[in-house]
Amino acid sequence: MNAHVRLGLIGLISLTMPLAACAKQDSTSGSAAAIAPTIAQSSAPQIVTGLPDFTRLVEQVAPGVVNIDATIGGPDEDSAAGAQFDGSQGIDESQIPEIFRQIFGPGLQMPGMDGEGGRMRPRGKSMGSGFIISPDGYILTNNHVVDGSSTVQVKLSDGRSLKAKVVGTDQGYDVALLKIDARNLPSLRMGTANSLKPGQWVVALGSPFGLDHSVTAGVVSATGRTQAGMGGPNYVRFIQTDVAINPGNSGGPLLNTSGEVVGINSQIFSQSGGYMGISFAIPIDLAISAADQLKKTGKVSRAMLGVTMNPEISEAMASKLGLPDTNGVLVTSVQPGSGADKAGIKPMDVITEFNGEKVSDYSDLPSRVAPLPPGTKVSLTVIRDGKPRKVEVTLTALEQKAVGDAGGLQDETDSDGTPGASPAVPQRALGFSVQELPESQRQRLGLPEGGVVISSVSRALAAETGLAPGLVVLQVNRSEISSVADFNKAVAGIKKGDVLMLLVQSPRGVRQFVAVTVGGAG
Known part of the structure; x- marks a missing residue:
């Protein structure tokens, strides 16, 4: 017998056997029979009256x-x-x-x-x-x-x-x-x-x-x-x-x-x-x-806010950002000249409402924005440093830009053939270390503001956060990072249990925030 047929018969038997047992109990048990009239005489309204006819x-x-x-x-x-x-x-x-x-x-x-x-x-x-x-x-x-x-x-x-x-x-x-x-x-x-x-x-x-x-x-x-x-x-x-x-x-x-x-x-x-x-x-x-x-x-125009978004808001991020829960959209970057830019929205802001409706996560926002005509004015609720505020944004036309492969960040050299990065700066307390970003890579990645490149990550931290060598750190909390000196200044005075919000960019140009708990997974 075919395996699928056998499974189907087994499923049918398992479904019908309990029904048969119930029927037998009604005919032999007085207590079960006494219950039946009570159910039949219930005054509950009839919700489903029959299956529809679609002919x-x-x-x-x-x-x-x-x-x-x-x-x-x-x-x-x-x-x-x-x-x-x-x-x-x-x-x-x-x-x-x-x-x-x-x-x-x-x-x-x-x-x-x-x-x-x-x-x-x-x-x-x-x-x-x-x-x-x-x-x-x-x-x-x-x-x-x-x-x-x-x-x-x-x-x-x-x-x-x-x-x-x-x-x-x-x-x-x-x-x-x-x-x-x-x-x-x-x-x-x-x-x-x-x-x-x-x-x-x-x-x-x-x-x-x-x-x-x-x-x-x-x-x-x-x-x-x-x-x-x-x-x-x-x-x-x-x-x-x-x-x-x-x-x-x-x-x-x-x-x-x-x-x-x-x-x-x-x-x-x-x-x-x-x-x-x-x-x-x-x-x-x-x-x-x-x-x-x-x-x-001959084409479809869509609107945009002009922000890129983090794939999630973790519990650690919510705590660091002063959020009541993990709902909302965490902004990772703002396009210059866009409606969001003109309205003053910044990375690390969290959008929790769009035109008075709750925004659950980053997959929710584009489908609300895109169908609106460019030029539409919308109202956002934005939380910054734990404080909510209302922001009015005029949507602009969506510009489709393909994110190309920016290439790897490892084993790079400057034009003279010498290594382009300065020696790695050890950050044992953090679980990862960074070094200067070579000029050739900076230009290729289109990062005029600079950044530092992650040179090593502990296994535990990599497993917990997804951090990996080659990612470029652009921001620590709200501090912009253009050099190792900036990075060291941003992490000065940290202690065990502190949460660092790192804005990182991949070799392919994708940006997102990663929350690192100091001493949590070193």
Whole structure:
């Protein structure tokens, strides 16, 4: 017998046996029977009255849902997608945004993306879904469904297959706007995701594995799911559902019980490439805003505060910063000339509220800021040295800047071939030592303000904090560091148990704060 079948039978037996035992007790035990009338006569209100019937909803909505086939690469090109997915391989991990790989590891999948469900796909094809948003032929889908495509075909519910023009795409929101040459098309009604609550019924339509106009239903599991982790954009507050979504569902609509679109089905969490109970949809409000911009300008503009953020606030950091808890966003740097800079925000400030709403962590803030138009004025609550204050900030336009590889910091020499760093300064009490940053490295890293480079770290401290040789220390508490002399001055007078807030920069240009407890892990 197949192992999965055996497990399934075992699970079924373990589930039904206790129920059978309860039934036997009711027929033989007077005490158990006496309890039953009390339960039946309870005056508690009936909360759930029955399962919903989605047939009328599907009849009305299905004509506005389309099947999308995108050819990846040119017609004569042996594309990378076609070469990789020969029917026996799984997802191409390089296609998944880094941000999601860090949260979910290899489990997060994008239904319809090249490689997922490769067994069901022709070579060099991307399969997905979409829906009509206006009678004159505008269609919404996911960016990853059409990304890199040379041709896109849209199959309508009436059987017609029409070539589509890609009006514009946006990777940050994973949205694409298509246009087909047709009129009087059945379009779907747009709803809003803002009023969704966990437990609400929702319905998905799409083409899983190419099986067009398939219907699945479930409930909203959670709202406001953000992309925690470092290394990528974090602009979407996803709707999490338990609606069954599979390869080919990407870009299809998520609907409420009124038949209104509340989201675009985009991603699933899976260890197998198939549905495992967790699906994510892009809120329709965000998607429509992006589509309007794509239609008008061909691109999506986002706002920014102009700060970079620490990945976490530890208990030690919260204590040092005078915070009541570890919630909020710790600012690591401020972009010159940005709204945050003009408002006086500084590194080591902690943002705890945005427009009157609590900010839980660093993954929460970008998704609140980015959808707003540049020029919007927002109110922040900022804690500095344990004291909260209100700050008004005018958001500026987000500037996408790739962080390049700045190279290693070890074994460097100046142009004359001599070592560029002065001898290491021992800091036994700290558990690490620093030395001067060579001029060649300073220039390569773009650090006019200077810094000192960590030359050695104790094993215990490295394990506890993540500090490593090669990291550049730019700030100790609120003191700027440009030399070893500055560093020595900043740590003078420290005693066991003190907490130092170090602002460090990696060779790749990523900055973050690290809390070091003096004598804690030396």
